[in-house]
Amino acid sequence: MSATQVHNPDGKPVFYLKEDHHPENSTMLGFWLYLMSDCLIFAVLFATHGVLGRNYAAGPSPADLFDLNLVAINTAMLLLSSITYGFAMLQMERNAKMETLVWLGITGIFGAAFLGLELYEFYHLILEGAGPTRSAFLSSFFTLVGTHGLHVTFGTIWLITLMVQVKKRGLTPENRRRLMCLSMFWHFLDVIWIGVFSFVYLLGVLG
Amino acid sequence: MSANPTHESAHDAHHAHSDGHGAGHGSFRGYMIGFVLSIILTAIPFWLVMGDVLDSKLFTAVLVMAIGVVQIVVHMVYFLHMNTRSEGGWTMMALIFTLIIVGIALAGSLWVMHHLNANMMPMTHEMMKNMP
Numbered sequence: 001m002s003a004t005q006v007h008n009p010d011g012k013p014v015f016y017l018k019e020d021h022h023p024e025n026s027t028m029l030g031f032w033l034y035l036m037s038d039c040l041i042f043a044v045l046f047a048t049h050g051v052l053g054r055n056y057a058a059g060p061s062p063a064d065l066f067d068l069n070l071v072a073i074n075t076a077m078l079l080l081s082s083i084t085y086g087f088a089m090l091q092m093e094r095n096a097k098m099e100t101l102v103w104l105g106i107t108g109i110f111g112a113a114f115l116g117l118e119l120y121e122f123y124h125l126i127l128e129g130a131g132p133t134r135s136a137f138l139s140s141f142f143t144l145v146g147t148h149g150l151h152v153t154f155g156t157i158w159l160i161t162l163m164v165q166v167k168k169r170g171l172t173p174e175n176r177r178r179l180m181c182l183s184m185f186w187h188f189l190d191v192i193w194i195g196v197f198s199f200v201y202l203l204g205v206l207g
Numbered sequence: 208m209s210a211n212p213t214h215e216s217a218h219d220a221h222h223a224h225s226d227g228h229g230a231g232h233g234s235f236r237g238y239m240i241g242f243v244l245s246i247i248l249t250a251i252p253f254w255l256v257m258g259d260v261l262d263s264k265l266f267t268a269v270l271v272m273a274i275g276v277v278q279i280v281v282h283m284v285y286f287l288h289m290n291t292r293s294e295g296g297w298t299m300m301a302l303i304f305t306l307i308i309v310g311i312a313l314a315g316s317l318w319v320m321h322h323l324n325a326n327m328m329p330m331t332h333e334m335m336k337n338m339p
Contacts, residue, residue: 029294029297036305039309050317051320051321079246086238087238090235187282187286188287198275202255203272207264
């Protein structure tokens with residue numbers, strides 16, 4: 001490090017640090033801590049679903065309700081949006097503004113497709129009389145999957161906002177930092193979705 | 208300072224890309240490895256459940272959850288670029304702390320509520336009627 005050493009009259013060395021600590025670094029750590037606290041929210045919702053997930057109140061069970069083909073397509077959408085966001089980050093590191101915007105746009109389309117399919121699924125469940133008020137299982141299901149969907153919704157809004165920012169101001173250090181934060185957020189939501197499709201859908205249908 | 212030029216230039220090189228430190232640097236290869244692995248790790252559990260491949264439901268469930276955990280690790284490493292060095296190890300510390308809390312919350316809830324359920328006094332129709 002670029003610290004200067006000066007000797008005091010009493011012989012003890014004193015160090016002066018020439019530079020500030022990098023504020024970007026603390027942003028990333030702080031954002032990571034936020035994600036971890038978000039992870040705890042999801043853990044509690046998963047635990048709730050784990051406890052209530054078999055209480056059907058004589059209503060429909062996951063095997064009656066869930067269409068695994070739809071869930072598979074949904075999973076593919078989110079997975080594809082993760083890799084396209086990764087490509088956007090690679091273009092950002094190359095300083096290619098236009099390519100970054102294109103990949104961010106593709107990511108947004110996949111995110112929107114995911115949300116559309118999820119809303120379609122919710123709509124049909126409610127239409128069939130399997131809304132969140134039907135049974136404890138459905139209450140916990142809608143809370144858990146709905147919270148994840150809400151996160152994806154806000155992630156998409158954030159993504160669009162950042163695309164406008166990058167378009168107007170370019171890949172400035174501030175925008176890079178924001179894109180890094182959204183990158184962590186987006187990949188984190190994909191990690192949560194792994195838990196959702198494994199624990200809620202697949203184990204639910206398995207019975 | 209001038210006595211140590213190599214140190215200085217190494218530091219400058221480090222500084223030049225310090226804005227990407229928290230999440231680390233991905234490479235095309237890293238992202239593709241993660242992507243291919245997660246496709247495989249997604250396809251296997253869907254195939255296991257949709258194709259009704261195994262006779263034992265319990266074994267299928269354990270396998271689905273185990274593959275899910277492996278896929279989460281893959282995402283953490285290849286997409287979130289987790290390692291023990293970023294931020295001086297503090298992201299890893301936060302992650303380990305979170306995992307412990309998540310483990311306690313999940314295992315504790317399921318365990319306690321399962322026992323409550325199992326030890327609940329069976330309710331007759333008459334008792335149900337007189338519920339407040």
